[in-house]
Amino acid sequence: MEEDLISKKELLEVTGISYGQLYRWKRKRLIPEEWFIRKSTFTGQETFFPRDKILARIERIKNMKDDLSLDELADVFSPSPAGVSVRWDEVSERHIVTEVAQRVYRERHPEARVLSFDELLCLYVLDAALQTGEVSLDEGRMALQLMENEYPQLQRGAEQGRAVELVFVRKLGIATCLLATLPGELRFEQGARVVARINIPACVEQLKLKLA
Incomplete structure (x- = not known):
């Protein structure tokens, strides 16, 4: 369309x-x-x-x-400010994300002491997904891995003004998630439904304001 x-x-x-x-x-x-x-x-x-x-x-x-x-x-x-980093204790002290999101992130990165902006963005997107109330902890873990593995490849599109969305789809109780660059259309098999969509550029702007 x-x-x-x-x-x-x-x-x-x-x-x-x-x-x-x-x-x-x-x-x-x-x-x-x-x-x-x-x-x-x-x-x-x-x-x-x-x-x-x-x-x-x-x-x-x-x-x-x-x-x-x-x-x-x-x-x-700007999609990713260079040189921005935040100590892990600041994440909690400044209430940048919820404690639930922090726990999920620490499971994957127990030794994390300082987060770059891109790492913090992955945590922030995880938190945004969990706060929809539609995404389980296991689905959040899956989304965090996807963001860390694939979002860096899509940042070029974000820099050119293309929106990137994290999309959660569920069918018969089984969920998956994907990153999509927009504009574009997503089509799914019959019976699958979108349960949550997280706009990454909006998360970038919100996170920067929290860090200001």
């Missing part, structure tokens, strides 16, 4: 931002270059954007720009 797009003219009208703001945010990488889509129309070449993603991003920028500089906002929206 083709992604729903919004024209630049409509975007400026709906959000109330100016042409200058839009392109200033583009230059600062608050809005990915890949979201500026050039298409031919009867009036010539026009710029369009993925509707849901651009509207959500602009709303977040507007809500945060009074408290953070554009450079700080750019770091919030």
Whole structure:
């Protein structure tokens, strides 16, 4: 299914931002270059954007720009900030994730003392999955392993503005999980149902705010 797009003219009208703001945010990488889509129309070449993603991003920028500089906002929206690390005791002290998620993570990494941002993201996504109430501890363990093994390969897509989702599917009581880059469609066999979907870019932004 083709992604729903919004024209630049409509975007400026709906959000109330100016042409200058839009392109200033583009230059600062608050809005990915890949979201500026050039298409031919009867009036010539026009710029369009993925509707849901651009509207959500602009709303977040507007809500945060009074408290953070554009450079700080750019770091919030980058997929993986270099040089960020957190001591394990801080994870607990700052309530970054729940104790249940911490226990599951420690089972797999009992010697962990300092977590990089990417390692902390895997823990944070695990916590987000468990907090849906639809994902069991065993399914959470499976998701943690998947994130650690496969998400680094998908980060390139995240850097280019493509969303990555962690999807849990269950059929006849048996669950599996997968990582999917969006936009795209997921089709499953009859009787299978999606029980949880975790948006990884949203987790990245939430985690950065917790660490700020």
